[in-house]
Amino acid sequence: MTALHLAKSALLAVPLWLLISSLLRFKPSWLRHLASLAAGFGVAALATLAMPPGILSYVTTFILVACIYAVLSVGLNVQWGYTGLFNIGIAAFYAIGAFTSALVTTKMPTGINASFTKQLFGLGLPFWVGVLAAGLVAGVLAWLVGKPTLKLRDDYLAIATIGIAELVRLFFQNERWLANGPQPLRGIPQPLSCLVGDGCSWLPGFVNSFFAPLAPRDYPYVYVAIVALVLYLIYRVLERAIRSPWGRALRAVREEEASAAMNGKDVAAFRMQAFVVGAVIMGLGGALYAHYVVSIDYSHFDPLYGTFLVWVMLMLGGSGNNRGAILGAFVVWAIWSGTSFVVDAIRPTLAAISPSLPARGPYLRLLFISVLLVFIVLYRPKGIVPEEKVVSLDRDT
Amino acid sequence: MERFRRAASGRTGMVVALAFVLLVIVVAAVLKGVGATQLLSLFIRGVLLGGTLALGAIGVTLVFSVLKMANFAHGDTMTLGAYLGLVVVTLLPKGAPLAPFSFGYEFIVALLVVIPAVGLITFGLDQLAFRPLRARRSPAIMFAMAALGLAFGIRSLVYIFWGADFTFFYTGRARPAVELFAGIRVRPDQFFILGLAIVLIVGVYLLLERTKIGKAMRATADNSDLARLSGIDTKRVILWTWLIGGGLAAAGGMLYGLDVQLRPEMGWWLLLPLFASVILGSLGNAYGALAGAFVIGIVWQMSGAFINPVYSQGIAFLVMIIVLLVRPEGLFGGKK
Numbered sequence: 001m002t003a004l005h006l007a008k009s010a011l012l013a014v015p016l017w018l019l020i021s022s023l024l025r026f027k028p029s030w031l032r033h034l035a036s037l038a039a040g041f042g043v044a045a046l047a048t049l050a051m052p053p054g055i056l057s058y059v060t061t062f063i064l065v066a067c068i069y070a071v072l073s074v075g076l077n078v079q080w081g082y083t084g085l086f087n088i089g090i091a092a093f094y095a096i097g098a099f100t101s102a103l104v105t106t107k108m109p110t111g112i113n114a115s116f117t118k119q120l121f122g123l124g125l126p127f128w129v130g131v132l133a134a135g136l137v138a139g140v141l142a143w144l145v146g147k148p149t150l151k152l153r154d155d156y157l158a159i160a161t162i163g164i165a166e167l168v169r170l171f172f173q174n175e176r177w178l179a180n181g182p183q184p185l186r187g188i189p190q191p192l193s194c195l196v197g198d199g200c201s202w203l204p205g206f207v208n209s210f211f212a213p214l215a216p217r218d219y220p221y222v223y224v225a226i227v228a229l230v231l232y233l234i235y236r237v238l239e240r241a242i243r244s245p246w247g248r249a250l251r252a253v254r255e256e257e258a259s260a261a262m263n264g265k266d267v268a269a270f271r272m273q274a275f276v277v278g279a280v281i282m283g284l285g286g287a288l289y290a291h292y293v294v295s296i297d298y299s300h301f302d303p304l305y306g307t308f309l310v311w312v313m314l315m316l317g318g319s320g321n322n323r324g325a326i327l328g329a330f331v332v333w334a335i336w337s338g339t340s341f342v343v344d345a346i347r348p349t350l351a352a353i354s355p356s357l358p359a360r361g362p363y364l365r366l367l368f369i370s371v372l373l374v375f376i377v378l379y380r381p382k383g384i385v386p387e388e389k390v391v392s393l394d395r396d397t
Numbered sequence: 398m399e400r401f402r403r404a405a406s407g408r409t410g411m412v413v414a415l416a417f418v419l420l421v422i423v424v425a426a427v428l429k430g431v432g433a434t435q436l437l438s439l440f441i442r443g444v445l446l447g448g449t450l451a452l453g454a455i456g457v458t459l460v461f462s463v464l465k466m467a468n469f470a471h472g473d474t475m476t477l478g479a480y481l482g483l484v485v486v487t488l489l490p491k492g493a494p495l496a497p498f499s500f501g502y503e504f505i506v507a508l509l510v511v512i513p514a515v516g517l518i519t520f521g522l523d524q525l526a527f528r529p530l531r532a533r534r535s536p537a538i539m540f541a542m543a544a545l546g547l548a549f550g551i552r553s554l555v556y557i558f559w560g561a562d563f564t565f566f567y568t569g570r571a572r573p574a575v576e577l578f579a580g581i582r583v584r585p586d587q588f589f590i591l592g593l594a595i596v597l598i599v600g601v602y603l604l605l606e607r608t609k610i611g612k613a614m615r616a617t618a619d620n621s622d623l624a625r626l627s628g629i630d631t632k633r634v635i636l637w638t639w640l641i642g643g644g645l646a647a648a649g650g651m652l653y654g655l656d657v658q659l660r661p662e663m664g665w666w667l668l669l670p671l672f673a674s675v676i677l678g679s680l681g682n683a684y685g686a687l688a689g690a691f692v693i694g695i696v697w698q699m700s701g702a703f704i705n706p707v708y709s710q711g712i713a714f715l716v717m718i719i720v721l722l723v724r725p726e727g728l729f730g731g732k733k
Binding site: 084086088148149152153154155156158159160162163164166167170173174303304308311315356357359360363364366367369370371372373374377378381 | 467469526529530535537538539541542543545546547548549550552553554556557560561665666668669672673676680705707708710711713714717718721722725
């Protein structure tokens with residue numbers, strides 16, 4: 001085992017540790033975390049040694065993107081799963097989060113770059129400020145959309161969110177002064193990228209030398225640990241929230257609006273809170289995405305990637321269940337990435353049917369995912385992991 | 398204050414609000430130095446667009462009133478109609494353009510083939526996706542979600558068969574505009590579009606008001622359980638709802654494609670103005686949808702005088718939000 005293997009395993013141990021510790025159910029929790037950290041490191045070390053570097057980095061990127069989608073899916077779960085709000089404009093909150101964080105963390109371009117990149121402001125603030133600002137702005141947008149629509153029929157919210165998602169995308173496409181318009185906004189800083197570069201000056205020397213074998217192209221190993229931590233934090237907060245009186249009230253609003261109101265619950269306020277909280281989480285997801293891809297433009301936030309896939313993830317995994325939402329993100333992302341191999345494999349067959357068909361192969365995946373959604377709605381509306389009927393018994397909080 | 402609120406949320410209040418929107422548009426355009434001729438010609442183009450929108454909006458509202466579901470696949474049904482029309486037009490031998498229009502007889506044939514075909518396709522999709530949900534008495538929102546899945550499914554088929562690029566019914570054929578009066582130029586095609594839209598809408602009016610099946614549809618919309626108890630064949634009603642809704646959508650898609658272009662995303666982009674029209678004219682009210690479509694069409698085109706036309710969709714959205722704030726039940730809805 002070389003120093004490079006060790007550094008990679010240590011980073012990959014983070015998501016595995018968080019996964020294992022949320023699956024295990026024993027106390028005390030420090031022992032659980034210690035055990036899962038050890039197990040996580042063991043699995044990570046085995047994987048690092050057994051897999052060729054190319055495959056390992058593919059798997060890492062897969063986990064990374066699936067975790068970002070899981071953030072979106074968990075955010076949607078607050079809106080749809082707990083409260084029954086039909087938001088088909090996830091892309092709006094995702095996009096505005098991504099662009100906010102990008103503007104907050106990049107520096108204003110100077111010199112020759114200023115003529116290529118136009119942006120309203122570039123504050124050059126740290127990653128975490130960008131992420132929080134993304135959540136804040138997405139929440140404000142949700143409040144503005146929710147105000148006229150949440151009191152009305154469910155379909156009105158749906159159509160309003162479709163509209164806001166299209167408008168946000170059009171706005172970032174056409175307004176050059178805001179975030180470089182149709183051109184990509186480049187150079188979004190990556191947190192802790194110094195670990196894979198020259199070393200972070202604020203970290204003690206032995207940490208830097210431990211991660212020194214990593215090259216800049218190994219950055220996903222670092223970022224997957226960060227994203228997994230953020231996802232875990234959101235997950236823990238939400239699990240706590242759904243088990244609180246607030247979470248029970250949301251489910252009451254969803255199931256029986258009239259009787260929730262009769263019991264003195266302010267239905268409109270609860271719906272608004274759920275909508276805003278969900279949107280804040282989606283904004284965080286957007287920020288995580290922006291710092292991963294480094295350069296973003298409007299086309300990343302189209303209805304397919306920004307909204308539709310997330311819906312299939314939540315519906316397949318299980319609405320009303322955070323574990324289901326996360327599982328769904330991984331399963332659907334696996335189907336989505338896996339079918340791209342299938343399409344590649346049948347490329348000759350497609351070419352035999354029609355010469356223009358191979359280039360359109362990706363749309364076969366879209367067809368498959370659409371049919372999958374209809375099937376879930378028809379035959380398995382509860383998803384793989386159905387919602388727990390009783391959530392508030394003292395069991396594992 | 399209370400009196401003011403009540404007045405504002407009345408039908409008059411809403412008409413005043415819409416008139417105000419139109420006034421703001423005109424003032425903004427005049428301030429920007431747009432001439433009266435151009436404003437008038439935008440107005441006329443808005444009316445023409447309204448005709449196309451109305452074909453889609455009537456379907457949305459009909460499906461909503463009879464089947465109690467928001468059909469988010471309606472926009473993509475329009476796309477499907479346009480592309481199936483393209484298939485027919487391409488397969489038939491090309492005839493000379495029917496002057497002064499830019500299309501030949503084959504476009505008319507395509508309309509006659511595609512309207513019933515798409516009506517039957519939407520009925521088939523209904524039997525596959527929505528009938529099981531009806532049998533289970535699923536909540537309305539699950540219908541909307543299945544419709545969303547269908548919308549993306551239809552769009553992916555369009556991508557697979559025709560590719561992602563935009564196209565025309567007649568590539569490379571000139572579509573000259575003629576002068577109507579006082580420097581206002583319109584393409585003859587656009588008159589055909591409006592004329593056909595009016596013919597189809599009148600046809601639907603007669604069907605709903607004068608025939609037995611129309612009466613049955615209205616009864617089912619009113620109270621479907623009661624309708625079934627009174628011996629109305631609800632299956633037949635559902636078939637006719639889709640034949641009319643899907644057929645009109647197909648016609649709307651073909652006409653929109655003739656006027657602008659065919660794109661796989663065209664229907665998805667029309668979904669927002671369609672629902673804005675329907676909400677403006679009260680959900681479930683066919684004549685309201687008609688009026689709403691013309692309002693949205695006019696506001697959409699005229700706003701292009703002073704803002705970047707890419708945001709016209711945003712104006713439709715804005716009108717919808719105003720309606721939701723002032724009078725959510727729409728122009729023709731009764732107070733609940």
